[in-house]
Amino acid sequence: MASLGRTTLRTHRCGELRATHAGERVTLGGWVHRRRDLGGLIFVDLRDREGLVQVAFGPDAASPEVLRLAGGLTPETVVIVEGEVKRRPAGQANPEMPTGEVEVRAATLRVVGPAEVPVIPVARGKGETMANEDLRLRHRHLDLRRPELYRNLELRHRLLQRTRATLSAQGFLELETPILTKPTPEGARDYLVPSRVYPGEFFALPQSPQIYKQLLMVSGYDRYFQLARCFRDEDLRADRQPEFTQIDIEASFIGPEDIYAVTEAVLVALWAEAGEAVTAPFPRMPWREAMERFGVDKPDLRFGLELQDLSARIGEGSGEFLRAAVGRGERIHALVAPGGAALSRKDLDALTEDAKTMRASGLLWAKRGPDGVTGPGAKALGPLALEALQLAEGDLVLGVAGTDAVALPALGRVRLETIRRLGLAARTKHAFVWIEQFPLFERDPDTGQFAPMHHPFTAPHPDDLGLLGTAPERARSTHYDSVYNGTELGSGSIRIVDPALQQRVFDWLGIVPAEAERRFGFLLEGLKAGAPPHGGIALGFDRIAMLLAGVDSIRDVIAFPKTAQARALFEGAPTVVPQADLDVLHLKVVP
């Protein structure tokens, strides 16, 4: 069978050769990964995107001229080699290489792409560390030659194709929406693009195709998806880039269950593509429950260590400050870490710092040892609370007092750090969960102003429509999140289609009709034109690729990523531009 890698200049890719190719004459093109020069015999590991193969240069097959040339090959030089695939001599196979049973006995050698000595190494031996990431990003053309990145980006490709195939098979249309769009001054900061034709006017790059996809529903394209590039000018994290790809889905005449089913089909397919068998449907959990039990809206259900409310057990014999907190209406939450008594004072100090970065006033802790419960938290919690915890010997209890808005997330963070520090084993490998019934609004802690928890087009929960007039802060929404192993994969909702309801929501958000018209007029007009019930979801594709590639940084699944400060080190962007270019755009830079 002809190789998929066959071209006019080569017959195979390096990494595809196997024992079945023995006896074939092949021509390979690749990069010199490493050279081992034994004098009379020279081995070159030749690399391409498929992998490595050992090329042997010896006097039996190669001329003295070829041997001399091979002896001078430097790393990362591109060569074209022609020779015979042979099984390696007995005992010389390399079981660590997929191509390790064979080697190519080179007859001819042509240097087609000489290379300077690379500033960062591409080939890396066992136990050798990589260059620092800033150097790897600056010389990304070299870093991208690493087998790990070939593997990651090939996986990314397959995930993209699998997404398309899965959604197409369910009748979804892949429709593209504009990259040059209208600025939307709420939400994330926009990347702006100045208009040359209209002085002083700007496009924005889309934060997401949200409004466009809703308009497609209005227009009857009842199943839409897009592998959408999105842009947000916000500060970054290990799993956030200023430009990213989301699997954007929207459908009409649906309820949440329909979106769950489609999403589950996509995720099951993507996990299968990565060799992981997972099953749908995924469990559901109300947002309130996730916060109460795990202290986050994206709980990692692979582990226990659930939060407990000890407030009712604070009283006689408890510390004064805890009793005062309860008296103020605050709550005391705690979690028990089995075997957590093994944590050192240093670990506990670090956990306390974690709680404090989440704005908790401190972290209570106590250990149950052979001689009873010890530690500063023991006295503070008091006998009733300790009794309720039912500590076994070796257990650690960690507690935080405060308002739910502070104490729950703080203890949630402590929970994850405790799991990490104890190296606790996961109960399951894959823990998907849908989080639903989010609050419709959240209050800005400073101004008291309502803000949408998701976005202003999220429909209220049908059971809570009555609350909109009486207690909007208690109203739940149709917003749902897809969560996997403590990571948010994506979020979505059923959208508001009733213009009057939409205006009521805007009212609560402090958006007057004129402002709504200015910002979202084209959507509101659409809703008045006959809008079907619709909703959808957006899944963070890069994050999914990161998880399935088993890497810790989103930058490892993106060919040309930006740094945490939103710079492109490889291209050197952003950059200053000549004044003449600014003049054309009617721009002046104010220092």
Added chain:
RNA sequence: GGGGCUGUAGCUCAGCUGGUUAGAGCGCCGGUCUGUCACACCGGAGGUCGCGGGUUCGAGCCCCGUCAGCCCCGCCA
């Protein structure tokens, strides 16, 4: 916007309490070597200690500022 960590040879790092000529491994250059696969062995070259200022008899080390990278909080409808 805030906090933490990092920056010394091409790469990864060490460099003690501020003290003479800043080290190691890998890589690179030269040499030996026919079964290596992080080849081995012999020899050699290679430094703006991120940058700027300060303290000091003396700074890689201390102080201030600044730049860059990573991580976190805020932020990310």
